[in-house]
Amino acid sequence: MFSQRVDRILKASILGGGAVLTVGALVLYFGMRNDVTDVGYRPQQPVPFSHKLHVGELQIHCQYCHAGVEVSEHSPVPTTSTCMGCHIVIKAESPKLQLVRDSWEKGIPIQWRRVHKLPDYVHFNHSRHIRAQIDCQSCHGNVEIQGVIAQNKPLSMGWCLECHRHPEKNIVAARPISGIFTGEQLPENYREHLFEPINSNLVQGVALRVRPISSPQFGAWETDVPTPTVAGIPHPKLPGYGPENCSACHY
Amino acid sequence: MERTRKVTKSNIPPAHDAMEQRPVATVAEFRDVNALVAAARAVYERGYTRFDCYTPYPVHGLDRAMGVRRTILPYISFLGGVTGLASALLLQWWTGGYDYRLNIGGKPFFAIQFSVPVDFELTVLLCAFFTLFGLLGLCKLPTWWHPLQGDTSFRRATDDTFVVAIFSDDPRYTITDTEELLRAMGGTNVHVHTAPATQSAILQPVTTPSDEQ
Amino acid sequence: MSTTTAVQTAHLRSDGIRFEREPLVLGNPTHHDITTKIASIAEGKPTPKYLLALSFTAAIAAWGVGCILYTILIGIGVWGLNNPIGWGWDITNFVFWIGIGHAGTLISAILFLFRQKWRTAINRSAEAMTIFAVICAGLFPLIHVGRIWFAYWLIPYPNQMQMWTNFRSPLEWDVFAVSTYLTVSLIFWFLGMVPDLATLRDVVTNKVAKRLYGFFSLGWSGSMRHWHHYEMAYLILAGLSTPLVLSVHSVVSLDFTAGILPGWHTTIFPPYFVAGAIFSGFAMVMTLLVITREVLDLKELITMKHLENMNKIILATGMMVGYAYAMEFFIAQYSGNPYEAFVFINRATGDYAWAYWTMVLCNVVSPQVFWSRRLRRNVPVMFIVSILVNIGMWFERFTIIATSLHHDFLPASWGYYTPTWVEVSIFAGTIGIFLTLFLLFAKYIPVIAIAEVKAILPGAQPQHSHHGADAQSHQVKHSTGA
Numbered sequence: 007m008f009s010q011r012v013d014r015i016l017k018a019s020i021l022g023g024g025a026v027l028t029v030g031a032l033v034l035y036f037g038m039r040n041d042v043t044d045v046g047y048r049p050q051q052p053v054p055f056s057h058k059l060h061v062g063e064l065q066i067h068c069q070y071c072h073a074g075v076e077v078s079e080h081s082p083v084p085t086t087s088t089c090m091g092c093h094i095v096i097k098a099e100s101p102k103l104q105l106v107r108d109s110w111e112k113g114i115p116i117q118w119r120r121v122h123k124l125p126d127y128v129h130f131n132h133s134r135h136i137r138a139q140i141d142c143q144s145c146h147g148n149v150e151i152q153g154v155i156a157q158n159k160p161l162s163m164g165w166c167l168e169c170h171r172h173p174e175k176n177i178v179a180a181r182p183i184s185g186i187f188t189g190e191q192l193p194e195n196y197r198e199h200l201f202e203p204i205n206s207n208l209v210q211g212v213a214l215r216v217r218p219i220s221s222p223q224f225g226a227w228e229t230d231v232p233t234p235t236v237a238g239i240p241h242p243k244l245p246g247y248g249p250e251n252c253s254a255c256h257y
Numbered sequence: 258m259e260r261t262r263k264v265t266k267s268n269i270p271p272a273h274d275a276m277e278q279r280p281v282a283t284v285a286e287f288r289d290v291n292a293l294v295a296a297a298r299a300v301y302e303r304g305y306t307r308f309d310c311y312t313p314y315p316v317h318g319l320d321r322a323m324g325v326r327r328t329i330l331p332y333i334s335f336l337g338g339v340t341g342l343a344s345a346l347l348l349q350w351w352t353g354g355y356d357y358r359l360n361i362g363g364k365p366f367f368a369i370q371f372s373v374p375v376d377f378e379l380t381v382l383l384c385a386f387f388t389l390f391g392l393l394g395l396c397k398l399p400t401w402w403h404p405l406q407g408d409t410s411f412r413r414a415t416d417d418t419f420v421v422a423i424f425s426d427d428p429r430y431t432i433t434d435t436e437e438l439l440r441a442m443g444g445t446n447v448h449v450h451t452a453p454a455t456q457s458a459i460l461q462p463v464t465t466p467s468d469e470q
Numbered sequence: 471m472s473t474t475t476a477v478q479t480a481h482l483r484s485d486g487i488r489f490e491r492e493p494l495v496l497g498n499p500t501h502h503d504i505t506t507k508i509a510s511i512a513e514g515k516p517t518p519k520y521l522l523a524l525s526f527t528a529a530i531a532a533w534g535v536g537c538i539l540y541t542i543l544i545g546i547g548v549w550g551l552n553n554p555i556g557w558g559w560d561i562t563n564f565v566f567w568i569g570i571g572h573a574g575t576l577i578s579a580i581l582f583l584f585r586q587k588w589r590t591a592i593n594r595s596a597e598a599m600t601i602f603a604v605i606c607a608g609l610f611p612l613i614h615v616g617r618i619w620f621a622y623w624l625i626p627y628p629n630q631m632q633m634w635t636n637f638r639s640p641l642e643w644d645v646f647a648v649s650t651y652l653t654v655s656l657i658f659w660f661l662g663m664v665p666d667l668a669t670l671r672d673v674v675t676n677k678v679a680k681r682l683y684g685f686f687s688l689g690w691s692g693s694m695r696h697w698h699h700y701e702m703a704y705l706i707l708a709g710l711s712t713p714l715v716l717s718v719h720s721v722v723s724l725d726f727t728a729g730i731l732p733g734w735h736t737t738i739f740p741p742y743f744v745a746g747a748i749f750s751g752f753a754m755v756m757t758l759l760v761i762t763r764e765v766l767d768l769k770e771l772i773t774m775k776h777l778e779n780m781n782k783i784i785l786a787t788g789m790m791v792g793y794a795y796a797m798e799f800f801i802a803q804y805s806g807n808p809y810e811a812f813v814f815i816n817r818a819t820g821d822y823a824w825a826y827w828t829m830v831l832c833n834v835v836s837p838q839v840f841w842s843r844r845l846r847r848n849v850p851v852m853f854i855v856s857i858l859v860n861i862g863m864w865f866e867r868f869t870i871i872a873t874s875l876h877h878d879f880l881p882a883s884w885g886y887y888t889p890t891w892v893e894v895s896i897f898a899g900t901i902g903i904f905l906t907l908f909l910l911f912a913k914y915i916p917v918i919a920i921a922e923v924k925a926i927l928p929g930a931q932p933q934h935s936h937h938g939a940d941a942q943s944h945q946v947k948h949s950t951g952a
Contacts, residue, residue, distance in 0.1 A: 160630070381710050382653060401688070
């Protein structure tokens, strides 16, 4: 046994060590989240390109440069020729565009720094989301007021799921500036119609009527989740909602 | 109620300076387990409350002879078990049946049947934790210090000696009477353990509520 | 106290036959003798032989750890797993080690509840083996997941993926079962050790050792007011561990039974696995104890009676396992399920027949020698049988896993599995880890539950305690005074 002083020191150090560990764990847990570590990622790009100027002031649609995003899994980074389409005449002598002109002449692509990056095992399909009239801003933030582009959302799986579960709370509806055309001019009150499938009687009615996925004979928890089926097999995606099954994004 | 009377220090003279040696306890050794039990019973029946027996292994019936009330540890453990079971059910229902319903092979999102293994394990786990920390709490362990730690008899209590110690802050404690009692009950090497006054002022509370029957 | 008189615990049976109960502790030692005996093990300087053995096992362990790191770096492609056989040596070893880890808690908990006093001499080392074996077992699923740095995903905690673990999967039950088992076994082991560490604290002279024992004994004083709570805590933990030890291997068996593979999908698995686990656990305890009592000179505390009792349990559980082997075949035939029947015929006659018959010979045939009292009290015989049982039980798990997987429903995907040197090395490495930990334990931690052995010495308990019936039936004579 030790002296009373050592006893007190030991007890205090155990309590103190526990407290330090707890605080450390909490700091790690909350500090390592994507919305802390990744949001605001703003790398210096080789060319001082301003989205604020091009989108915000010049009102160029997103799809003008990121062409083909509505039919592709990926949103393309514009080629040098897209830039030069205008800049061959506009600001043709600007020293800021020297790198673009070099790239144009030598045929070597500009090495843009990628900002939004998902892990390899996640398949995010741009075209599906655009066809659902989800505006670019939902995931990329207010691009038209940003000079140098930055990551605006955490892009974590929880963030994806949050929107798949509650699209009506998270999605910014398609705006004309994004260039998401649905074939006809949007009416003034277009926002009210954007989530028609979700708010429609179809879904509401289904949600009320449909029995739980699993029969309650095994003690299944009663659920009001509707079960759309394809050829009798429950389909994981509910109309209007994003799918929540693993293989929707990890395939 | 005599046995639960608040501990006073009235019968200990005040210390004059910090280095003055003051009695901590009267300590007696016993070699025979039957004599130990008889002595413990006698000490208890005389109305002492601040006394303890130190033995190398649990002696059956000694706690009863000392008037120790039955431990409340089982209730603490039970609380742990209930907490574990409740948290297991809540965890499995909330995660699988409420927060993220994932259709896996058409199995129910939540059912009592498949929750049984985890229910059981968490019940056992929390029950064990509550038992461990309940025990440490009831015994006020870890305390790497003991008022008797310098005493030779006390040190041998973890080896082969039974020790009865009556602490000086017991209301009935007087050096002569206590020593006489322990001697009369067959204690050998009866002596007063002393310590500097500063230390004995912070005696470790060793008394648990005594049996009132 | 029991200082001078020899005590025979003899009594007259109702039919008039007088028999003597074999003493649990030989040589009639005093309490102080026992303290000195155990303390001298912890206090003595490590002998060259000990250091040699330790460095040998540590080298094997280091080699195994190196191979684990290699697996983690390269990926589990360095193993021999292939498409039909996705579980090979790794899961075999996992189940094997979990099985080894069953004897300790069985001895300490179930035999405690049954008031089997002979447990006291062997429970500490058996519990230590439990913990070391479960540590070895836990390694395998972790490295098998391939990305061990994500192994914490097995724990349900609120995360950025907003995902939860799948509680409908037996693999998740396994996570809870094994980690609970390890934790509760550790608590049980440590709690039982606190008074003994206090004893060592007060006896050893080495300053560092004294401080370490002092720290880990938490200031235990032997106060009867503490013993009062302590005994209750020990009883509760024993009560908790009893169903726990039965549940762990049941849950492990559910990893297999919840799959629809013939040969796995059977209701007999939980009891069959538990019996096998106790069987293999006792065999391992026997293997190590026979050596330990020899090397540490503990023959007076770990007596022939202890070994014989354990051999009886090995015989009994071996018969249970044999019954299960037979019953699997019977059910395969009786059910009329052609797939089930095929798997079992294939098991006994197919590619892995050599493994199957090794298993039967080791597990069912070899323990039969213990029907003879002379043989089950013969140290070399029990040592050999215990080793054979260890081998047999490893092959049992291998047979279950490999034979069911290598011929599944689709003949086109049938295959054969051979381990690579990496898998063999990792298994050898876990044996090294296990033995290293055990050697360290045997040297520095009280190998015998000192307080418990003292408590069962003749005359250790008062004559007219509330356990009076117990004392009377044994007619314990007390020698009063020293």
